[in-house]
Amino acid sequence: MPKVTREHRTARRDQIVSAAQRCVNERGFHKTTMADVIRESGLSAGAVYSYFKSKEEIVSAIADQALSTIAESFEGILATEQPLTPLAALRATLEHVVRIAEQPGGDITRVAPQAWAEAMHNESSLSIAQDKYGLLRGHFLAVTRRAQADGTVDPDIDPEYIAQVLFGLVPGFVLQRLILGDVTPESFTTGLAALLK
Amino acid sequence: MPKVTREHRTARRDQIVSAAQRCVNERGFHKTTMADVIRESGLSAGAVYSYFKSKEEIVSAIADQALSTIAESFEGILATEQPLTPLAALRATLEHVVRIAEQPGGDITRVAPQAWAEAMHNESSLSIAQDKYGLLRGHFLAVTRRAQADGTVDPDIDPEYIAQVLFGLVPGFVLQRLILGDVTPESFTTGLAALLK
Amino acid sequence: MPKVTREHRTARRDQIVSAAQRCVNERGFHKTTMADVIRESGLSAGAVYSYFKSKEEIVSAIADQALSTIAESFEGILATEQPLTPLAALRATLEHVVRIAEQPGGDITRVAPQAWAEAMHNESSLSIAQDKYGLLRGHFLAVTRRAQADGTVDPDIDPEYIAQVLFGLVPGFVLQRLILGDVTPESFTTGLAALLK
Amino acid sequence: MPKVTREHRTARRDQIVSAAQRCVNERGFHKTTMADVIRESGLSAGAVYSYFKSKEEIVSAIADQALSTIAESFEGILATEQPLTPLAALRATLEHVVRIAEQPGGDITRVAPQAWAEAMHNESSLSIAQDKYGLLRGHFLAVTRRAQADGTVDPDIDPEYIAQVLFGLVPGFVLQRLILGDVTPESFTTGLAALLK
DNA sequence: AATGAATGAGACTTCATTCAT
């Protein structure tokens, strides 16, 4: 019986966050009004506010979800394709990015730049971003260490530095895809491989 | 007399954009109100509105300026340090980024994620971003072509792909620096060099 | 069985009014929300609404109870200490006021000014106030008449006028105690006695 | 030129406070909405909010004005009718109360109970009430001291106590007039005189 | 009878923009 309530709450929260995400995808965080979210969610104002204390809390929840998606995907990647070269890990990640971007219902990756912007002036969004990106970079770090153990990568270099680069390529890819629109996991990893000589 | 007026207009516009940029750095695009900009610029509401038709125009001007800074720097880089390896070009760019970020008056690079976010839902910001980033990537493309001519880089790979990667590393660095705060041009290029074997 | 139900209803109503009174004491009539009352009463929203048709009805019940307290006390005063001089009646009343004000659970007299304010714009609260205060003033009138019969007070003056003054001193005392905080039954009656020469 | 602005500001503030007072007289503090005040003042929402930061600030301004009126009147009373017996001072005060209550535009004294209620749960209103009522009671204290010097009043009694009683009769009169509606300065002072033997 | 999630009207407040002076 408490379980029903708990599940119900979670379902409702998801319903609201999804609705909000749809709005944000179309209009952006700040042009999305609570009226939009309320209408889109199919709930009443009061109901929405009983699940989230403020618009800001909804925004955080969206940012959280958006930033989580990529990091979470990594679990699958690491589990299924071990041992992974750094380049392969990056490629798998970018392919995952494209896969979720192309899901029906709108390109969710468009929310990412807004979450980044939010993090610049919103403590709670910054924390979320730090957590999620710390996690994701940690995954690249693990891959790097394994590669160093393998001898695939120079073991004398601080693996953190290498993880910084690998991780950094992800937003570099996402942003370029959203703004210039002409990058693919293929082109990107090919370019990187070429640089690697 | 027309010249004086022209210069005067330009000076005033700069005065307003600078004021607005200071506000945006502190509060973000959307929490910055016209009242903030008006106060910070030391002008009157009427005066500000005689130079910019709307808040959106000011936002675009800031985004323009913020996104220009890095691309513009490239002219100097290409001019003074030729011939440049791709890695050296990237390093020079990142060092330039850090230099402007550390200028007194606040880290201007904090505006970049906001400009990216804006581009997601604002045609004119998107155009600006496409132009500026097209330009910047073009510079990396030039560097790449030269390196391919040199034989430093595999000439069989589409240089666009390589430029995508080099360019992509810039926002990857900026964002990581702003959110996780632990990357330096040194660490980043060291990491990349290590990957390059 | 009907009696049990009746008692049960009364107990529940009291439970709600007490809870509401605690809230009102802390926050005032208008900042007290039904959610506060519901939480404080330990009942459900539906339960509360089955005992009171509206918030206004609860407010009236509190006002009623608050204004009744003093008037009711008079019964005891008149019964036990006859014959009473007007000054002694006033003193006994003020002492009663202080006694209930100092009861644990918060100073109930703080509700009085709110009931007065409510009476200014709420017919039903006005009626209650008129009833209760008519009653209280009536008690002072009775005391006055007895004093006039005794010869203690000038019998040629309309006793209503004297009752007006005696009664008027009660809110004058309560308000002064709540706002300026430095009156006591002792100081007040001493002052009045001095005026009486 | 600054003077014009200053006067203009004051005039606008008065315009708003007067409008708000008319609303509060009709509907009470809490049923008065900002929309009411805005409509009644003939200004726009933005204009009203440029003179007062919040509804609460307007409420305080009304309370301030309402509580000031009586205390201020005293200056005139003390100046014109010296030396005053305590009874005469009280009578002059009550007559002043009735005079302002009967001014066209609604009985302003109806605001007093609301200001008292507000003071129970609003620090700033409490301060105002303490100030204004401290002042008024101070006037009664001065009158008392003079009477004690004259020998009209027993000089051995703490004049503060007597001032408490004289002052207390004012809200006692106001409230009774508003709720029971049958007191006059005549009846009240006659009653008090009779008590005084 | 009891519950408490849901409702939705309406409250307060902000802020981009205009225009009389």
Added chain:
DNA sequence: TATGAATGAAGTCTCATTCAT
């Protein structure tokens, strides 16, 4: 031409009340 007071649409959020379960 410059000013800054004024505008008012629109935004966020609250809360008395209801009703399906």
